[in-house]
Amino acid sequence: MIRYLLTLAAVAILSTVLTACDRSEPVGAAGESAVTTDPGAVAPEPLEPPPAAQPSVSPAAASVDARRLQQADKEPGNWMSHGRTYSEQRFSPLAQINDGNVASLGLAWSYDLETQRGIEATSIVVDGVMYTTSSWSIVHALDARTGEHLWTFDPEVAQEKLKHTCCGPVNRGVAVWKGQVFVGALDGRLFALDAASGKVNWQVATFDPALPYTITGAPRVVKGKVLIGNGGAEFGVRGYLSAYNVKDGGLAWRFYTVPGDPALGFENDAMKMAAATWNGEWWKLGGGGGTVWDSMAYDPKLDLLYFGVGNGTPWNQEIRSPGGGDNLFLSSIVAVRPDTGEYVWHYQTTPGESWDYTATQSIILADLKLAGTTRKVLMQAPKNGFFYVLDRQTGELISADNYINITWATHVDMATGRPVEVSGARYQDTPFTIFPSYLGGHNWHPMSFSPDTGLVYIPVLDIPAVYGQPETFRYNPGVANTGTDGISGGLPDDQAERDAIGALVKGRLLAWNPVAQKEAWRVEYRGPWNGGTLATAGNLVLQGTADGKFVAYRADSGEALWNFTTQTGVVAPPVTYEIDGEQYISVNVGWGGAFALVFGEYVQAESLPNVSRVLTFKLGGKAGLPPVEWQPAVVFNPPELKASPETIKQGLTTYQDVCMGCHGLNAVSGLIVPDLRGSAYLWDEKGWEDVVRGGLLKERGMASFADNISAVEAQAIRSYVIQQAWRGKALREQAGAGKDVPAG
Numbered sequence: 001m002i003r004y005l006l007t008l009a010a011v012a013i014l015s016t017v018l019t020a021c022d023r024s025e026p027v028g029a030a031g032e033s034a035v036t037t038d039p040g041a042v043a044p045e046p047l048e049p050p051p052a053a054q055p056s057v058s059p060a061a062a063s064v065d066a067r068r069l070q071q072a073d074k075e076p077g078n079w080m081s082h083g084r085t086y087s088e089q090r091f092s093p094l095a096q097i098n099d100g101n102v103a104s105l106g107l108a109w110s111y112d113l114e115t116q117r118g119i120e121a122t123s124i125v126v127d128g129v130m131y132t133t134s135s136w137s138i139v140h141a142l143d144a145r146t147g148e149h150l151w152t153f154d155p156e157v158a159q160e161k162l163k164h165t166c167c168g169p170v171n172r173g174v175a176v177w178k179g180q181v182f183v184g185a186l187d188g189r190l191f192a193l194d195a196a197s198g199k200v201n202w203q204v205a206t207f208d209p210a211l212p213y214t215i216t217g218a219p220r221v222v223k224g225k226v227l228i229g230n231g232g233a234e235f236g237v238r239g240y241l242s243a244y245n246v247k248d249g250g251l252a253w254r255f256y257t258v259p260g261d262p263a264l265g266f267e268n269d270a271m272k273m274a275a276a277t278w279n280g281e282w283w284k285l286g287g288g289g290g291t292v293w294d295s296m297a298y299d300p301k302l303d304l305l306y307f308g309v310g311n312g313t314p315w316n317q318e319i320r321s322p323g324g325g326d327n328l329f330l331s332s333i334v335a336v337r338p339d340t341g342e343y344v345w346h347y348q349t350t351p352g353e354s355w356d357y358t359a360t361q362s363i364i365l366a367d368l369k370l371a372g373t374t375r376k377v378l379m380q381a382p383k384n385g386f387f388y389v390l391d392r393q394t395g396e397l398i399s400a401d402n403y404i405n406i407t408w409a410t411h412v413d414m415a416t417g418r419p420v421e422v423s424g425a426r427y428q429d430t431p432f433t434i435f436p437s438y439l440g441g442h443n444w445h446p447m448s449f450s451p452d453t454g455l456v457y458i459p460v461l462d463i464p465a466v467y468g469q470p471e472t473f474r475y476n477p478g479v480a481n482t483g484t485d486g487i488s489g490g491l492p493d494d495q496a497e498r499d500a501i502g503a504l505v506k507g508r509l510l511a512w513n514p515v516a517q518k519e520a521w522r523v524e525y526r527g528p529w530n531g532g533t534l535a536t537a538g539n540l541v542l543q544g545t546a547d548g549k550f551v552a553y554r555a556d557s558g559e560a561l562w563n564f565t566t567q568t569g570v571v572a573p574p575v576t577y578e579i580d581g582e583q584y585i586s587v588n589v590g591w592g593g594a595f596a597l598v599f600g601e602y603v604q605a606e607s608l609p610n611v612s613r614v615l616t617f618k619l620g621g622k623a624g625l626p627p628v629e630w631q632p633a634v635v636f637n638p639p640e641l642k643a644s645p646e647t648i649k650q651g652l653t654t655y656q657d658v659c660m661g662c663h664g665l666n667a668v669s670g671l672i673v674p675d676l677r678g679s680a681y682l683w684d685e686k687g688w689e690d691v692v693r694g695g696l697l698k699e700r701g702m703a704s705f706a707d708n709i710s711a712v713e714a715q716a717i718r719s720y721v722i723q724q725a726w727r728g729k730a731l732r733e734q735a736g737a738g739k740d741v742p743a744g
């Protein structure tokens with residue numbers, strides 16, 4: 001019965017702050033005790049001389065360098081890089097706010113991000129200034145103490161580019177380095193901004209914007225190079241990670257994650273090795289995929305840069321690489337030299353990946369005591385459902401165990417390091433249902449690690465998916481090409497069956513012991529797609545939720561200690577910092593991302609509407625939020641349904657292949673993008689054509705699909721949506737007149 005789901009499935013830096021942070025003394029001066037459990041915090045031989053004694057004038061904004069980043073634990077008041085330190089633990093040594101007093105945490109200030117699209121950014125905070133991003137890659141610099149606006153930079157991405165996104169115009173944040181702020185725009189431009197003014201110092205195109213690549217991830221800076229990857233794997237691209245010189249944006253190196261057409265030769269030996277693991281003509285189906293769309297970490301002592309690689313294009317390996325093969329470096333963690341991009345090692349989590357099981361999830365470096373010896377490890381909980389502990393010097397697998405119930409594989413064979421798949425988990429027996437779904441057991445929402453408790457805090461997704469071999473496959477440039485059957489991957493007509501599936505769509509906060517590879521505690525939520533996590537030395541774990549709460553838990557036990565109503569679903573991770581001896585905790589709120597768009601049927605009413613803001617808390621904070629008005633948006637008023645069953649089926653197939661990623665599975669929208677069942681265009685054949693193929697609303701994110709579907713197919717979709725509007729109307733009438741059904 002569970003045949004559902006899928007196809008996608010100034011410096012205004014305030015002088016007070018500056019005096020407080022006068023850095024004429026080298027950071028981490030005598031007397032400070034460093035937390036040494038963070039491998040990103042090794043006391044390195046200085047890579048560059050300590051800053052010369054400065055006159056007591058304002059130091060430049062965002063003057064972060066290798067030395068400060070590597071010793072980030074000596075200035076826990078700042079949050080200077082994406083995961084706070086190069087080890088990306090998202091653990092803060094700050095403990096002023098703790099399990100004893102968090103009950104008096106209150107809102108200090110809020111800042112309106114003025115968008116209705118998803119907010120995923122980790123804020124960076126340096127010397128009293130917060131740099132954060134909104135949707136559409138817009139950067140805001142704020143006074144981190146008051147929320148006062150300093151500057152905004154809008155790269156003015158053409159909204160048509162939305163067509164190449166799986167998950168909305170989201171952005172996960174900036175990187176800073178020596179007075180510059182770096183942001184990757186959705187359309188591929190990498191910008192270096194003056195941290196004091198937000199003015200553009202340089203910009204560079206990291207790809208041709210006509211190609212279906214996007215950037216949603218946060219850059220990192222290592223040794224004077226800005227590192228940035230891209231997204232778009234199911235659309236048909238060839239993934240890579242690029243390194244640009246911070247000074248002028250010159251390309252220092254580029255590492256491709258999958259081989260190109262062998263006839264054109266290989267960029268390096270790593271690509272030659274990878275090509276031996278592919279079959280068929282993958283380069284003609286968009287390029288293989290393998291985008292580096294999120295995670296990175298750096299070990300300064302080993303001088304290794306780690307990054308996670310995404311899924312294949314199309315997902316279905318039988319189409320992508322007929323006859324199999326591991327398809328390196330899909331779904332792998334890769335270690336390279338940051339100076340040159342030279343390959344050092346890789347570990348592939350899902351050989352021959354076929355289900356969108358990316359390995360782009362958070363990478364955390366830590367030193368763990370295992371069997372009596374301290375090992376330098378790398379940890380990841382990728383989409384495939386296994387929690388991996390690797391030796392980060394060699395890539396050797398130390399341990400792996402499943403952190404959710406999974407049905408595609410039984411275990412990871414320690415001798416080979418490979419998952420042992422169950423029969424029937426590939427496309428020969430089709431359709432088939434497996435856990436986890438293409439959204440993974442864990443998606444991009446960052447996990448954190450507390451060296452105090454020894455636990456990893458994972459925002460877990462527990463969702464099944466149905467995958468099916470499509471009757472036919474045609475590579476359709478510029479739109480999602482999953483190579484799966486959209487009908488069997490969709491929702492059943494029967495509402496009782498839909499509700500039964502809904503009961504399986506779950507999410508939780510999981511505290512995982514990486515040494516024992518077992519659960520320590522869990523908090524079950526009403527649904528999936530909750531926010532990233534932050535762990536602190538105050539024995540706290542903080543997380544926002546899909547149902548509009550920001551919650552503090554005891555890190556050792558999971559006891560809920562405090563919460564705040566955020567008025568919107570939260571997906572972004574919190575950060576913490578300190579100014580003038582006062583600790584702040586800040587989180588960006590605003591519902592969005594893949595689940596929010598695709599799974600309209602199962603979005604909780606409390607997730608909506610999207611109200612995008614930065615919310616910053618301190619002990620005794622007394623600020624409030626203005627009330628939010630929200631009316632369920634779908635008004636069913638469909639015209640008469642005249643089309644034949646064949647036409648409607650054609651419409652359903654094309655809808656699931658091309659429209660579902662934004663307008664929702666089976667035409668039930670998550671309401672961030674219009675629910676087509678309530679569209680007035682259902683009455684207007686020509687207007688529908690003008691929007692869908694004519695690009696009438698392209699400036700508002702609804703691009704033309706004229707290159708992808710015919711006029712006949714577009715009208716078949718309209719017929720299917722009319723049918724679904726009648727279905728929605730009948731259900732609502734059944735449920736009782738006047739009862740609100742927010743998401744369908």
Ligand code: HEC
Pocket residue numbers: 162163164165655658659660661662663673674676678679680681688691692697700701702703705709717
């Ligand atoms: C990449 C995301 C995306 C995809 C894919 C997409 N749309 Fe849209 N669509 C949008 C957005 C965003 C809007 C809202 C534009 C606005 O604000 O006016 C929209 C609006 C529309 C509207 C107007 C609704 C109204 O009443 O105002 C129609 C009709 C529509 N889309 C049809 C389709 C069809 C049919 C497909 C598949 C062939 C499709 N869309 C695929 C993003 C998308």
